[in-house]
Amino acid sequence: MPENDRDLTRRPDPDALLALAEKGSRGKLTVFLGAAPGVGKTYAMLTRARRLKEEGVDIVIGLVETHGRSETAALLQGLEVLPRREVSHGGRTLHEFDLDAALARRPRVIVVDELAHTNIGESRHPKRYQDIEELVDAGIDVLTAVNIQHLESLSDVVAQIAGVPVRERIPDTVLSRADDVLLVDLPPTELIERLKEGKVYLPENARRAVDRFFRLGNLTALRELALRRTADRVDDQMVDYLKQNAIEGPWAAGERLLVCVGPDRLSEKVVRTASRLASGLNADWIVVSIERADRDSADSQAMRQLDETFRLAEQLGAETRRVVGSDFVEEILKLARREHATQIVIGTRRQRFPLRLLRRSLPDALAERASGVGVHLVTDSGETPAALKPVRKRALPKGFGRALAIAAGTVISATVLGVLIESFIILQNISLLYLLAVLASATLAGYVAAIAAALFSVLAYNFFFIEPVGTFTVAEPHEVFALFVFLAAAFLAGGLASRIREQAKAARRRATATQALYDFSRKLSGTADVDDVLWATVTQIQATLRRNAVLLLPEGEDLVLKAAWPPDTELGVSDMTAARWSLEKKEPAGSDTDTLPTSPFQFRPLTSPHGVVGVCGFVQNAKPLEINEERALAAILDQTAIAVDRARLSRESLQQAAQLEGDKFRAALLSSLSHDLRTPLATITGAVTSLRELGARMTAESRDDLLKSIEEESDRLMRFVANLLDMTRIEAGAINAKRDWVDVADVIRSALERARKYFPDREFETSIAADLPLMRGDSVLLGQVLFNLLDNANRFGGEEPVSIYARKEGDEVVLSVTDLGRGIAPADLEHVFEKFFRKGKPDGRSLGTGLGLSIAKAFVEAMGGQIKAESPAVKRRGTRISMRFPAAEADLSEKERG
Structure with missing residues (x-):
């Protein structure tokens, strides 16, 4: 491979760089790891603290347990020590690490001893390692210490070595996330000697410790565990460094474990073993539980055991899955292929001889069908320390008495029915009645009732219907064979019936839960x-x-x-x-x-x-x-999170739409101002300048023309400013339309006089019905509306006359303004009443501000009317804008009826 191609492929691992970037924003965690108490972890930690203090680092002692060791206590002199928090618990006053005081003090480095310590119940976190994680997340470097036996994945191994359980444990992920793990080692013989000299515990406690825990074999085994775990951690750090710096290394790239567990005690051992295996292989691992579709999930004890196993796996850094299926081997292999697992870890127990003949165990079936995947078996053959053995309560299955009662009742009923039938007629297949009793028991009370009914049926069938009747002996050999065949058929039929019953119950529960969630999702989907x-x-x-x-x-x-x-x-x-x-x-x-x-x-x-x-x-x-x-x-x-997020996004969308509308309004306003103000102002300025400089030399006719243009452009400016003021009133909701009696004909004549003044070249036609009634409204607003419509018709109406019609239709007064210009495109009809909408060719006249029709619409609606634009209006051309208002007589009659 060319050198430049090799350089392109040797790039830093993105995940490694991301992990390094995340560490940059956190504090640094340094763990002093020892094989047992007394090896010198706290001494080494305080020695490091004193050295940092001499280097000028801001370091404080959050909590240190000296256990009465004078040489350890001497190292605390000269170091700042945070006061401990007093907590009342069980009638006593205890002293705990003050997390809030440490966060408020915020030193560069803090020393917090006893990483695996359990806090008092009133504390923010139940474990001290969680306090330390919060300090590290706050950007504070932490020095702490722990013994190897406190690691969760090693607790079962340590219990077997020492014979005593480990009460205080920490997840392995705490150690794996540490920036530095420093092994504090001491040979077992020297540690025992220190213990005998009273340098670890007081003399009385030391003697008991030597007899129980501090034995040479125990300490040697714990030392080996500490050395191995430290070596694994150093190896992980080396691999991370190589990946971050794109250095080629011999590390394995594809190891991934699939761990199978169930609702039993062995699963905890399987999880801990898998954790140690994953740590040694530096591999990801998934813990999976396969559940049958017909399993009774109401078995709370089994479910709690499975939940505890899953929580343990998550604490140890695993990903957890739950899968529903009937073929366990197929589901496991399918998941292994999907997740690219290279090894499967599963627990196994020794089966008794008859069971081995009847069926294969799950691990055996898995090993036979697995191809290209390693299978690790975790056995339960080791002796569990007495302190760790769970107390088993022997109890009958739930509903056992009810199942026996139902089985006995169905068999008695079948027997009574059989005896009654045989008193009238001899039947060769009377055993079918008992088979029916087995099926009924299975349907009513499950598998236990089916087995009991099968056994009861054999006894009753033999006693009442097989010769010699009234005894449990069988005279004919073929009857013995028939009896065994019946027993097998009863077991099989009862098992199938009970399984169908359980599947039906599970289906009903799932259907009920699904329906509830469906109803809930529908309720949320219709709620904004x-x-x-x-x-x-x-x-x-x-x-x-x-x-x-x-x-x-x-x-x-x-x-x-x-x-x-x-x-x-x-x-x-x-x-x-x-x-x-x-x-x-x-x-x-x-x-x-x-x-x-x-x-x-x-x-x-x-x-x-x-x-x-x-x-x-x-x-x-x-x-x-x-x-x-x-x-x-x-x-x-x-579903709730999605619904809340959707409502928030909807609210933000409306706000953004309003903001965009405001931006559009401001942009249109600035554009209108720049054009509609600049043009008349330029005309006025030019005319005034001409009159000032050349007025004495101009003819009277020329001066009159200039003065007329000044007057026209001033009127144009006044109309523009009036429109802006009207729009401001509309936007502020300050339109208070009067409800006076209005003579529509007078308002039309006033609007026409005003229009003829401003548009002298435009011809107007009117048609006012003789029976036009009065209306309730505001004559000033109505006059402004008519003038705006006439102004719009003047701009876009061509050279033909503009027509104004007023008539009565039913209980309404209808007014319309019609021009014969080019008209309005169908796509623009619904936009003509929007602010600053200006489109079309104004026949050589000014395009206008785009506010006239929007103001007219607002005024009409304020008076309780409706406005509508139609195009084409007459002979496939022109535009008609019509308005409808309630007539005064209709309004008055409604009041009288009220």
Whole structure:
């Protein structure tokens, strides 16, 4: 390959550059990692802090636990220490890290020890690592320390090594997002020696620690874990550097894991194992659960177990999926192909001998059908420490008693019916009655009832109908065979019937949920007002979840409660703080989350394609949301976000349209001013200049012509200014039309006199009906309307006379002005009454301002009339503009009737 082509292909990785740019706006996180307590993490961290202090860096101690070690406490001298926050908990006063004080102080570097510490319940975050993440997001560098056993993915391994559970854990992503991970190492023998000397714990605690945790084998294993994890982190940093600088490296480019889990305890181990595998391979991984379409999603215990597994996977950095299907192997392989997975991780348990003969396990079937994809099996053969073993409550399945009662009832009914039938007639296929009982039991109470009915049916059939009757023995061999065939058929039929029943129940539930969401979406689609959308949403959430709900929208710099159900719901200070956090960080906050969990509400952001448009909150009861409720809530919130965003965009569109209309108005006004003011002013100026300079030498006729042009152009300016003033009154809504008695004929004559004065060369014709009644209106406004119409006809009416007609049609007075000019194009008829609309050829006369007809329309409507333009008017040419007003007699008769 040519050198220039090779340079083109060796470009920095865009994702790596984007990650580097995001780090530039955040603070730097440095983690001091140790294999066990006492290796010197805090000592090394404080030594780094003192060195930074000597270099002039603004550094403070947010929180450090010395555990009574004098050499560690000595390092705190000379360093600024933030006071701790006092918290009352359980009748005691505890001292916690003050996050708000640290953010207010805003040092360049802060030291916060005990990364895996659990905060008091009243704190903003339940875990200290979340406090540190907020400090880093605020641009503050943080030094912190943690032991390897606190990593979530290693908690099960550490529990097996040490024999004790790890209570305080942090997600592996905290360590993977750290800018620097510094391993603080100490050989196990030296650590045990320090422990015996009392340099780690007090002597009494030290002896117990040596006997339980600080054993040579445990410490060696933990040291290996710490070294391996640090090496993996260094390898990740090296790969990032190579990608950012377009340096060719040997890293693998296509590893992607697909992890299969279910609602069982083994799935947690599968997820942790997959996390360690993904970390070692530097690969992305997806955790997926396959659910049957007929599965009863109301099994809350299984669903909660699955939700806990998914939350663990998300904490460890995985993407989660839920897939509905019947063929698990096909669905897994289909998803693996779609996501380009290179390896599949799945848990397996040892099957007992009879089950292995009857069917293959899912991992075996997957390994057989997978092609080109590696399959990792995670077994459950290891011994679980006693402290980690869950307490199992042995209980009968829900509805077991009812299922037995229904099975017994159907079998007894079939037996009684069979005995009655045989008293009249001997039937060879009486067993069909029992098969019917099995089907009825399966339909009424499910698979348990079907199995019980099958067993009961075999016993009853044998006792009452197989010779010798009244005993459970079978005399004929073929009856034994028939009995077993019947039992198999009953099991098969009952299983099919129960499965159909479960599928029908699942279909009804899905149909109900789908119909509810469909009705909700239709309601939102027909709602344009934001308030209506919000009220529809809170009522829908309350009806779906049976929990109180609130909706908040941002207004300026604040977040305002807009809708709540019940309407009298109020939010406290902690609730509003959690809601603001959800809006700003675009993540859930409040109850059952990692931020302000003491709030009774859980807040979730309403995210649209254009960003977060609001926050929804609902009361999180002791019982968490089930999977179906989660899906319904997610769908409701998505539709609400889109509806709110649509209403906002609609409002902004109207504002922009109004702004564009205003810009158009201003542009047209400036254009009109530049033309309609400049032309008469130039004429007046020229005439005045001529009279001043040459007036004495001009003839009387020439001076009269100049004075006449000055008078005409002055009148033209006055009309233009009057039109602008009228339009200003119209735009301001300041037109107050009078409701006096108006003689239309007098107004027409006055308008004609004014028009003949301004247009002496124009011929006008009138036709006024003799029975023309009076009308209610404003004679001044009506006269201005007629003059504007005559002015328009004079400009565009050609040389033919302009006609004015007035007549009565029914209960209306109709006035029209008709010219015989070129007319108006059909496409322009609907625009002629718009402001500044000027189109056409004015037959050599001035084009005008484009305001006359729009003013006429506003005046006519202010008087309660209607105005309309027609073209062509007469003999396929000309324009007629007609107006209709209620006649005075009709108006008076209406009042009398009222």
